[in-house]
Amino acid sequence: MRVRVLFFGILKEIVGKPADEIDLPDGASVRDVLARYESHLPRLKESLPSLALAVNQEYAGPDTKLKPDDEIALLPPVSGGAPEPAGRQRYATIVREVIDTQRVVDALKRGEDGAALVFEGVVRNQTRGRKTLYLDYEVYEEMALQQMNSLAHQALQQFQIRDVAIVHRLGRLEIGETSVLIAVASAHRAPAFDACRWLIDTLKRTVPIWKKEHFEDGAVWADGEPFPAEIPRANSGT
Numbered sequence: 162m163r164v165r166v167l168f169f170g171i172l173k174e175i176v177g178k179p180a181d182e183i184d185l186p187d188g189a190s191v192r193d194v195l196a197r198y199e200s201h202l203p204r205l206k207e208s209l210p211s212l213a214l215a216v217n218q219e220y221a222g223p224d225t226k227l228k229p230d231d232e233i234a235l236l237p238p239v240s241g242g243a244p245e246p247a248g249r250q251r252y253a254t255i256v257r258e259v260i261d262t263q264r265v266v267d268a269l270k271r272g273e274d275g276a277a278l279v280f281e282g283v284v285r286n287q288t289r290g291r292k293t294l295y296l297d298y299e300v301y302e303e304m305a306l307q308q309m310n311s312l313a314h315q316a317l318q319q320f321q322i323r324d325v326a327i328v329h330r331l332g333r334l335e336i337g338e339t340s341v342l343i344a345v346a347s348a349h350r351a352p353a354f355d356a357c358r359w360l361i362d363t364l365k366r367t368v369p370i371w372k373k374e375h376f377e378d379g380a381v382w383a384d385g386e387p388f389p390a391e392i393p394r395a396n397s398g399t
Contacts, residue, residue: 162187162229166194169301170237170371171382172212175204185227191216192223194233195395211238212395213388215369218304222393234301235395236369238387253309253327255302260339265326274323274346278353280361282341284334288383294375298331298340301369305329308368312360320356322347327360329370340372367392 166181173179176198185193191214199206214221215234227233262281270277284296309327316325328342343360347353372383388394 162189162227164194164227164229164231164233166198167232167234167301169234169299169369170373172205172208172235172237174382175202175208189227190223191221191225191227191233194227195223195235205235208237209396210394211387212236213238213392214395215301215304218301218307220392223395234304234369236301237371237382239365239368239370251306251310252313252325253306254329255300255306256328256330257332258330260328260330260342262339262342262344265328265342266344269324269326269344269346271323271346273348275348276346276350276353278345278347278350278357280341280343280357281339282361284336284338284340286336288374288376291376291378293336294377295336296334296340297373297375298329298334299371299373300329300331305368305370309364312363312368316345316356316360320347320359321349321352322356325356325360327364329368331370 163182163184166183168176168179183194183197195209199209213236214223215236216225216227217232262279266277266279284293286293309329313325313327316322322345324346326344330340334340341364343357345353345357366389373380374383
């Protein structure tokens with residue numbers, strides 16, 4: 162059977178391409194996919210303890226069985242349009258243009274809200290003393306949207322908030338531009354603060370988005386936070 166393998170962030174550079182198609186015997190698992198690459202890519206083998214895996218845009222363990230035409234993604238630690246009207250099922254948006262914060266907030270607020278809280282992640286001009294020129298963001302888009310919408314649903318259930326919008330930008334971002342926006346609307350400020358903090362912290366650890374930092378003396382993929390314990394690693398069991 163033939164399957165499609167996707168590589169993101171620094172893995173794309175290690176493998177030398179963003180995607181590959183390989184043939185596997187019937188009954189093969191994700192572990193067989195890993196073995197195919199680690200046998201001739203020592204750097205990939207060294208990275209396995211920190212990698213997460215996805216099959217058809219859902220996190221999966223290495224012993225997950227595969228079917229023909231499955232899509233397997235190898236995910237390094239993550240880096241850390243305007244929303245639809247209230248009542249929508251999609252709370253997350255991925256854009257490639259400047260994020261219009263005011264438009265997002267204006268579309269979110271309702272008369273019953275006593276608080277509208279906004280978090281903006283912006284591109285700063287230095288990292289650990291190195292002058293940053295600009296950032297490049299890339300994403301496993303279909304899975305990222307699913308994960309961000311799932312986080313929004315969780316926040317609505319866990320906190321006393323009425324609505325939420327999450328917007329992430331891709332591509333090249335200049336100093337001072339907004340890379341991610343989280344807006345929360347609620348009757349009271351305390352749950353809005355709690356939900357906003359939980360959303361950005363969890364997004365940075367679980368949603369497959371990576372950033373490449375471009376400095377005056379070169380470029381590197383940003384070190385991501387480790388995946389949460391509940392997400393299987395590439396060298397673990399199911």
